[in-house]
Amino acid sequence: MARARASEGLSPTVILAAGGLVLVVAVPFLFILLQAVFPALGRGSLAAPFSAVSGALGDARLLGMALNTLLLGALVVALSALIAVPLAVLRALFRVPGALLWDLLFLIPFMIPPYIATLGWIMTLQPKGYLAQLLGFDLAAFLFSVPGIVFVMTLNTFPVVYFAVSRTVETVGSRYADVARVFGAGPARAFWRITLPLSTPGLAASLLLVFAMAIEEYGTPAALGRRAGFDVLVTAIDLRVSDWPIDLPGAAILSLVLVMLSFAAFLLQRWILTRRSFQTTTGKPQESAKRELGRWRLPVIALFATVAFVATALPLLAILATALSRTISGGLVWSNLGLSNFTAILSDSTGALRALSTSLSLGLAAALITGILGALSAYAVVKAKMRGRGLLDGLTILPNALPGIVVAVGLILAWNQPWLPVTPYNTVLILLLAYCCILLPQPVRYSTAAFHQIGDNLEAAARVFGASPLTAFRRILLPLILPSLLASMLLVFAVATRELVASVVVAPVGVSTISTYIWRQFEQGSVGLGMAMAFVTILITTALPLIVLSLMGRRGSLL
Amino acid sequence: MLNSLLRAGVAAAALFSAGAALADVTVYTAGPASLIDKLAAGFTAETGIKVEAFQATTGKVMARIEAEAANPVVDVLISASWDTASDFDKRGWLVPYTSPNAANVPDFLKTETAVAQGVSALAIAWNPASGTPKPAEWADLAKPEYKDLVNLPDPAQSGATFELVAALSGAQGWGLFDELAANGASVAGANAEALNPVLQGAKAAVFGAVDYISLNGKAKGESIEVIFPQSGTVIAPRPMMILNWSKQQDDAKKFVDYVLSDAGQAIVAGENLMPARSDVKADRPLIADLKILPLDAEAVYGKRAETLETFAKTFAK
Numbered sequence: 001m002a003r004a005r006a007s008e009g010l011s012p013t014v015i016l017a018a019g020g021l022v023l024v025v026a027v028p029f030l031f032i033l034l035q036a037v038f039p040a041l042g043r044g045s046l047a048a049p050f051s052a053v054s055g056a057l058g059d060a061r062l063l064g065m066a067l068n069t070l071l072l073g074a075l076v077v078a079l080s081a082l083i084a085v086p087l088a089v090l091r092a093l094f095r096v097p098g099a100l101l102w103d104l105l106f107l108i109p110f111m112i113p114p115y116i117a118t119l120g121w122i123m124t125l126q127p128k129g130y131l132a133q134l135l136g137f138d139l140a141a142f143l144f145s146v147p148g149i150v151f152v153m154t155l156n157t158f159p160v161v162y163f164a165v166s167r168t169v170e171t172v173g174s175r176y177a178d179v180a181r182v183f184g185a186g187p188a189r190a191f192w193r194i195t196l197p198l199s200t201p202g203l204a205a206s207l208l209l210v211f212a213m214a215i216e217e218y219g220t221p222a223a224l225g226r227r228a229g230f231d232v233l234v235t236a237i238d239l240r241v242s243d244w245p246i247d248l249p250g251a252a253i254l255s256l257v258l259v260m261l262s263f264a265a266f267l268l269q270r271w272i273l274t275r276r277s278f279q280t281t282t283g284k285p286q287e288s289a290k291r292e293l294g295r296w297r298l299p300v301i302a303l304f305a306t307v308a309f310v311a312t313a314l315p316l317l318a319i320l321a322t323a324l325s326r327t328i329s330g331g332l333v334w335s336n337l338g339l340s341n342f343t344a345i346l347s348d349s350t351g352a353l354r355a356l357s358t359s360l361s362l363g364l365a366a367a368l369i370t371g372i373l374g375a376l377s378a379y380a381v382v383k384a385k386m387r388g389r390g391l392l393d394g395l396t397i398l399p400n401a402l403p404g405i406v407v408a409v410g411l412i413l414a415w416n417q418p419w420l421p422v423t424p425y426n427t428v429l430i431l432l433l434a435y436c437c438i439l440l441p442q443p444v445r446y447s448t449a450a451f452h453q454i455g456d457n458l459e460a461a462a463r464v465f466g467a468s469p470l471t472a473f474r475r476i477l478l479p480l481i482l483p484s485l486l487a488s489m490l491l492v493f494a495v496a497t498r499e500l501v502a503s504v505v506v507a508p509v510g511v512s513t514i515s516t517y518i519w520r521q522f523e524q525g526s527v528g529l530g531m532a533m534a535f536v537t538i539l540i541t542t543a544l545p546l547i548v549l550s551l552m553g554r555r556g557s558l559l
Numbered sequence: 560m561l562n563s564l565l566r567a568g569v570a571a572a573a574l575f576s577a578g579a580a581l582a583d584v585t586v587y588t589a590g591p592a593s594l595i596d597k598l599a600a601g602f603t604a605e606t607g608i609k610v611e612a613f614q615a616t617t618g619k620v621m622a623r624i625e626a627e628a629a630n631p632v633v634d635v636l637i638s639a640s641w642d643t644a645s646d647f648d649k650r651g652w653l654v655p656y657t658s659p660n661a662a663n664v665p666d667f668l669k670t671e672t673a674v675a676q677g678v679s680a681l682a683i684a685w686n687p688a689s690g691t692p693k694p695a696e697w698a699d700l701a702k703p704e705y706k707d708l709v710n711l712p713d714p715a716q717s718g719a720t721f722e723l724v725a726a727l728s729g730a731q732g733w734g735l736f737d738e739l740a741a742n743g744a745s746v747a748g749a750n751a752e753a754l755n756p757v758l759q760g761a762k763a764a765v766f767g768a769v770d771y772i773s774l775n776g777k778a779k780g781e782s783i784e785v786i787f788p789q790s791g792t793v794i795a796p797r798p799m800m801i802l803n804w805s806k807q808q809d810d811a812k813k814f815v816d817y818v819l820s821d822a823g824q825a826i827v828a829g830e831n832l833m834p835a836r837s838d839v840k841a842d843r844p845l846i847a848d849l850k851i852l853p854l855d856a857e858a859v860y861g862k863r864a865e866t867l868e869t870f871a872k873t874f875a876k
Contacts, residue, residue: 044629119755128760140761223752226713227745229875242618243715244643246625328758329688329782351596405622412626426632504619509585509632510611512592520592520614523751525772526779527758 011469014384017376021395024373024436028410029398035413036252042413052249061231062257069215069232070261072149076214077207079154083307084161085203090300091162092169093195095290097301103163104546105308110159110491111541112315113498113515115219116534119522120318121152122223130321133332144227153220155311157213161206163487164446168202169195171453201278201449202484208269209445212262212400218501233258234403238501241405248409255406259398266397279455316538323532341532352517352533359514360540362428363497366435371489373436374443375481379473381444382451383459396444399437404501407437411506426508434506435496442495446488450481490545497541583608584810587624588637589617590676590797591771594830595637601826602817608810616749617643617718634805635814637676637797640718642860644673644798654801656812660819663836665846668796675796676818677832680849681723683786684754684768691763696788697727698735700744700766707743708763710753711874715867717749719795723767725859725866726793726852736873739766746874758783769795774831774843791850796835 035041039052056062090096091103109117124130125139132138142148172195180190196203221232237254240247293300321332323341330336345352374396380386381393399407411434415425424430454477462472478485500515507516514537521530588595592614599610613623617639624633638644647653653672661674668675683694691704700709714721727735745762747753750769756762758781765773773785799818801811817823824834828841837846859866 042625042628122756123759126756126759126761223748226748239715241622242616244618244621244640244718245646246618246621248622248625327776327779327781328755329686329760330780331760350593409622409626412623413629416627416630416632418630504615505623505626507613509587509613516615523616523749524591524593525751525754525776527751527755 011384013376013469013473014380014386017373017380018392020373021377021392021440024433024440025395025398027414028407028433028437029395029402031413032252032255032402032406032410035248035409036256039249042248044418052247053253056247056250056253057257059236061236062254065231065233065236066257066261068230069234069258072146072153072221072230072232073211073215073261073265075146075150076153076157077211079150080158080161080210081203081207083154084158084206085165087304087307088162088165089169089191089196090293090303091166093291094293094300096293096304097297098304102304102308104542105312106159106162107490108316108538108542109155109311111494111498111538112156112319113219113500113518113534113537114153114156114217115223115500116319116518116531117156117315118152118220118223119527119531120315120322123322124314124318128331130318130332144224146228146230149220149224149228149230152224153214153217155315156220157210158311160209160213160491161203164202164206164209164449164484165199167484167487168199168449168453172198198278201273201452204269204272205445205449208265208397209400209442211265212397212441215258215261216400216403218403218405233261237403238405241409241505251406251409255402259402262397262400263394266394266400270393273452278452316535319531319535319538322528323535325528328527341528342536344529345532345536350517350521350529351512352536355512355514355517355533356537356540358428358511359497359537360544362431362435362513363493363541365432366439366496367489367493369432369436370440370443370492371485374440374488375447375478375485377440378444378447378451378481379477382448383456383477393448397441399439400441402438404434404438404499405505407434408502408505411437411502428508428511430506430508431503431511431513434502435492435499438499438502439492439495442491443485443488446484447481450484451477454480493545494541498537584610584634584807584814585632586610586612586635586637586814587620587633588612588614589620589639590614590637591830594826594832597826597829598818598823601822602814605817605822606813608813610814618716631802631804633802634807634811635799635801637799639679639795639797641673641796641798642718642856644670644800645856647800647802648672652803654803654805654808654811656801656815658812658816658819660816660836663838664819665837668835673798673800674815674819675835676799677824677827677830677835678794678796678846679719679832680770680787680794680844680846681719681767681792682770682773683788684757684765684770684773685784685786686757686760686763686782687784688782689757689760689763693784694764694786696790697766698738700764701735701738701742703742705742705744705763707745709739709742709744709766710747710756710762710764711739711744711766712750712753712768713746713748714870717767717769719769719793720750720767721863721866722793722795722854722859724870725862726791726854728866728869729854729859730791730852733869733873736870740874744874754783770843771831778831787844787849789850791852793852793854794833794846794849797832 037049038046040047091099121143125143127138127140129138176198177190177194180194216234218234218238222235233254237251240251324337326336326338326340344350377392377396381389411430415423424433458476459472462476498515500519503513503516507513518530518533595612595614599612602610655671661669664674685694694700712720714724750772753765754768757765770785773783777783799815801808805811824836824839828834828839831843833845834841
C-alpha cells in the first residue's frame with residue numbers, strides 16, 4: 001500500500017531520535033572506526049593509518065572463523081524459530097491452560113545470564129556432573145560440540161522469538177483468518193496464507209535480534225567452543241583485547257567484519273519488510289476471543305512443560321544446587337548442602353548488595369532511556385517523512401553486531417579525551433552509556449515491527465484535529481506500540497542488569513556490578529558464591545518487572 | 560513520557576554523584592578482589608589516604624590502560640605477569656622507585672621500576688577423590704591412569720601457564736606435551752575454568768594451576784591438593800609499579816611502601832600468596848621450598864607467538 005505522506009519539516013520527535021542515536025551509538029562507533037584506521041589512536045596519535053588492516057585481515061583463520069560465526073548464527077536462529085514459533089502461535093490463537101505461567105517460565109531463561117547458564121550446563125552434563133550424580137550418565141560429548149553450543153545458546157534466545165511472535169500474532173488476531181475461512185479456506189490454509197504472513201514483522205525482527213545476539217555472544221562459544229575446536233570471531237576479538245600485547249586496532253577491524261555480517265542480516269530483514277505492507281491495526285479494538293484446544297489440550301500442555309523444564313527448570317536447578325553446595329567437590333549429598341553462600345550475599349560481607357543495587361538502578365535507567373529513544377527512533381524510521389531514514393535505521397542496528405568489549409573500548413576512546421570539559425568516564429554514567437548502546441536495538445526492533453502494523457491514517461486524523469506531532473505520538477501511536485515496547489524494555493532491564501563483557505572493562509574504579517561481582521567470584525574459585533548471587537539476581541530481575549507491571553495494571557498485555 | 564525522561568535524568572544524576580567521589584590513589588590490579596580490598600582498607604586506616612581500585616584480569620586491565628592512554632587514570636598498577644612490567648619499563652611509562660621496605664625482597668623480585676607485591680607458583684592441582692594415584696611429577700599426568708582426566712589452562716589466556724609451557728618445552732622439548740595430548744588432556748580457558756571440572760570430578764588434575772586459588776579452595780574444604788613437582792616449576796611474581804603520568808606519585812609511593820610493610824605482606828600471605836619479602840612467614844610452601852626452572856624472559860617472550868602456535872597445534876583436535 002502506498003503511504004500518503006504530507007510534506008513538512010523535521011518534527012521534534014525526529015530531532016530527539018537523531019540526537020540520542022548520535023550520542024549513544026554514533027560516537028563510540030566512530031571511535032572504533034578511527035581505532036581501526038589509526039592504530040595509535042589511544043595515545044592521541046594519527047600516525048601510520050591503515051597499517052593494522054592487512055595484519056588483522058591477513059589472519060589465515062579469519063575466513064574459517066567468519067564462516068563458523070555465520071553458521072552459529074544461522075543454526076541458533078533456525079532452532080529458536082523451530083522451538084518458539086509453534087509455541088507462540090498456540091499461545092496467541094488458542095486458550096492454552098496456564099498461559100500466564102508459561103509466559104513467566106519462558107521469561108526466566110532470558111533472565112539467566114548466558115555465562116551462568118553455560119556454566120550450569122557444564123556442571124550438569126560433564127562427567128561426574130549433576131546428571132551423572134543423579135542418574136549415572138553424562139552428556140559431555142554432546143555439550144562440547146557444535147550442536148551443544150547451538151542448544152545452550154538457543155535456550156537463551158528462543159524467548160525473544162516467542163514473545164515477539166505471540167504478541168504479533170495476537171495483534172493480527174484471528175479476524176483476518178476468519179475472513180479467509182468465510183471464503184472457504186481451511187484453518188491451516190488461512191493460517192499459512194493470512195495470519196503468518198501478516199505476522200512477518202515481529203517474526204523477522206525477533207529472528208534478526210537472535211542472529212545478532214548469537215554472533216555477538218562471547219561466554220558460551222568461549223566456554224564450549226574451544227573444546228570442540230570451534231572458533232568464532234568474538235573469541236578472536238576478545239583474545240586480541242585480553243592478551244598482552246593488547247591489539248586494539250586488530251580487535252576493532254575484526255569487529256567491523258562482525259558488523260558487516262550483522263548488517264547483511266539486517267538488509268535481508270529490511271528487504272523482507274519493505275516488500276509489502278503489514279498494516280493491521282486500524283484503531284478499532286481487537287476481539288481477543290481465543291479458540292479452545294479440544295483434544296489437543298494435553299499434548300500442548302506437554303509441549304509447553306517440556307520446553308519449560310529444559311530451558312528454565314534444569315538450568316535454575318543446576319544454579320541452585322551449586323549455590324547450596326558448601327564445596328563443589330562434595331557433590332549433591334545432604335551433608336554438603338547449606339545456606340552459607342546465600343547468607344554471605346545477604347549479609348553483604350562481600351559487597352554483594354551494593355553491586356545488586358548498582359546494577360538494578362542501571363538496568364532501570366537503561367530500560368527507560370532505550371525505551372524512549374527506541375520508540376522515537378522507530379517512529380522516525382517508519383513513520384516520519386524525511387531523508388536519511390535509512391541512515392538512522394542503520395545506526396539502530398549497529399550496536400547489535402558490536403561485541404560488548406569493543407563498545408567498551410570505543411566508549412573509553414571517545415569519552416576519555418583530555419580536552420573534554422566534563423566526561424561520564426570513570427563514573428557509573430559510562431556503564432549506562434554502554435548498556436544503552438548495546439541494548440538499544442531491542443526496543444528499536446520491537447517498536448519498528450509494531451509501527452509497521454499501524455496505519456498512517458490514525459496519526460493523520462489526530463493531526464487534522466489539531467494535535468502537535470509530539471501529542472499525536474504520545475496520545476495515539478505510543479499507546480498502540482506500548483505492549484511491544486514494554487516487553488522490549490523488560491528485556492533491556494534484564495540484560496543490562498547482568499551485562500558482563502563491557503562492564504568488566506568500563507566499570508569505574510571502585511564500582512562493581514552484579515556481573516563483575518559474579519565473575520570475580522568465579523575467577524577466584526568461589527563458584528558457589530557466584531552462583532548464589534546469580535540465583536538472587538534471577539529472582540529479582542524476574543519478580544521486579546512483574547510487580548511493576550501488575551501495579552500498573554498492565555500485566556495482561558505483557559504476560 | 561516527559562515525566563519518564565525527567566525521572567531517568569534524576570536517576571542518572573544520582574548515580575553520577577555517587578560515582579564521582581575522587582580517590583587519592585587509583586590502583587588497577589589483576590590480583591584477587593579480596594586482597595586489594597584489604598590492602599586498601601589497611602592503607603587508608605594507617606595513612607588516611609583514599610584508595611580506589613579497578614580489578615580485572617591482567618588482559619582486561621591492560622586493555623583499559625591502552626584505551627585510556629591519551630588521558631590515563633591509573634597511579635599504581637599491579638599485574639599478574641612480570642612481562643608487562645618489563646614492557647612498560649621499555650616504553651618509559653614507569654617511575655623509578657625503591658621502597659625502603661623492599662630491602663628484604665630478593666633481587667630477582669624487584670627492578671628499578673617494579674617490585675613484587677607477592678608471588679604465586681604453578682602446581683599440579685589434584686583431586687584426591689578422583690580415584691587416580693597421587694601425581695608427583697608433571698610427567699605422571701601423561702600416564703594411562705590419567706587418560707582424559709587432565710586439564711591445562713590455555714597459555715594464550717594465562718601468562719603464568721605460558722611461562723610454564725615455555726620453561727618445560729625449553730628444558731625438555733615438546734615430548735611431554737605430545738604425550739599429554741595423546742593421553743586426552745584438554746585445554747580449558749583460564750585458570751578458574753580449568754580448576755572447576757577438577758573440583759567436580761570431571762577431571763582429576765590441572766597441569767599448571769595457579770597455586771593460591773587451589774590453596775584457598777582447599778582451605779574452604781574442597782577436595783583438592785596442590786603438588787609442586789620436584790623437577791621444578793615456574794613462579795609468577797605480581798609486579799607493582801607506579802606510572803609516570805600519575806599526579807599522586809608521593810601517595811602512590813606510600814601505597815607501595817604499605818604493601819611491602821609487615822602489615823601489608825601479612826595480608827598478602829593471608830590470601831595464600833607467597834609474600835615478596837623473604838623475612839615474612841606464610842602458612843604455605845615458599846620460594847625457598849620450590850625448585851624454580853630457569854627462564855630467559857627476553858628469549859621466551861621473543862618467541863611467544865611461535866610457542867603458542869606449537870602448543871595450539873599439539874592440542875588441536
